[in-house]
Amino acid sequence: ALPVKAELVVEDGKVVHAGDILAKIPRELAKNKDITGGLPRVAELFEARIPKDQGIISEIDGIVEFDTDIKKKQRIRIRPEDEKGEVKEYLIPRGRHVTVHMGEYVRAGDPLIDGSANPHDILAVKGTKALQKYLVDEIQQVYRLQGVGINDKHIEVIVRQMLRQVSVEDPGDSSFLIGQEVMKTEFDQVNRQLLTEGRNPARSKPKLLGITKASLSTDSFISAASFQETTKVLTDAALGGKYDTFRGLKENVILGRLIPAGTGYGNFSDSEYELNGAIDPEELIRQRQEELEAMQNEMGITAGTIENLNQEAPAKMAPEATS
Incomplete structure (x- = not known):
């Protein structure tokens, strides 16, 4: 068996004699392992x-x-x-x-x-x-x-940010072009709308971007301009008539605004982007109230019963207080 990276110097079927060189092992410089x-x-x-x-x-x-x-x-x-x-x-x-x-x-x-x-x-x-x-x-x-x-x-x-873009293979009934690179969130949103309307959705394949290119390909030109190629990014944004929605963290920090998280999330509550499987808070409260009412009905407790108990409690406590 030949060692790894050995190079054969003879051809198949060639006659060799004792002492002939069959393979050479190239020299390698010592590699730094730290x-x-x-x-x-x-x-x-x-x-x-x-x-x-x-x-x-x-x-x-x-x-x-x-x-x-x-x-x-x-x-x-x-x-x-x-x-x-x-x-x-x-x-x-x-x-x-x-x-x-x-x-x-x-x-x-x-x-x-x-x-x-x-x-x-x-x-x-x-x-x-x-x-x-x-x-x-x-x-x-x-x-x-x-x-x-x-x-x-x-x-x-x-890694998630490196895979946030897709390349369109079949536009279907959408306005995308073949080979166009779009954000995965935007692509999924358009496809959901097409399926709701009963139209043909678009097809795409995932695309891997390096962190430098991924940072420059963001929807926010303010965020991209603060990273690299500032002049080019701002020039392209001006020529393309782009507008920044300030929905990311970086662009809001640059402008001194609250980020869309925690106490600042209320400014973005009307966002068109929805989380998969997210539940409306008002709907969640309504469900909890219905579950509580159903539980009270099973136990024979009604709102009138609770009100009567609240009125009887002070009357029972009064004699004990006078004594």
Whole structure:
């Protein structure tokens, strides 16, 4: 067996003699394993960059097959069990360690070679939930190796913002355009309205943005201008005639206004955005009153009974007070 990252220098079928070199192992500089060496990996994940030593993952479920090399690259095929399915082919560069074997069954998303997976590939193959878990686990791994404990929720908040946009594939009966990138909240709101009217909803696919691009693509141009590319953001906002609704935290802090949370939430109570499964407070009070009345009726207690008890109580207490 050859070691990892060994490069073959002989071709298949070539006659070799004792003492001939079969493979070479490239030299590597010592890598820094402290926290400073891991921070570039964290930046790479948060910015959704393609890894330098990108790994390859299988796009489908199927059986691994090895084929003849092409241009000094190893060719791997994944043949689906369904004969009607499309065979996927991958070209592996020389020196990369293959992690699968001939005839092995792999599932969509399984790695075929060593290396960090491309987060965009994970999103396309396994979906949003799998990508969120991958990003959180990979970022936490860097800090845990140095004994730094961070609660997952802090990273999850950032990852959620990285996945808040979608790319429109089919506009349906909406006013969206094919390939248009819109906020997921806006897309869902338009689709709910279309379904209510009995029209065809739009279809989209999730899109992964780096934290820099995600910050600049916010609906609030004041929030985006305070981050980076201030001149460009303000110029685009002026030319596009944009207006800021001040529904976020950052833009309200910049203007010295109450943020839309806590005591400041009342200013946004008429917001057109609704929480999934949220209950109107007045409706909740009405439900509680109905439950209380039903409970009193079952126990034989009415409003008149309670009033009579309140009137009888002082009369019973009076003789005791005089004595």
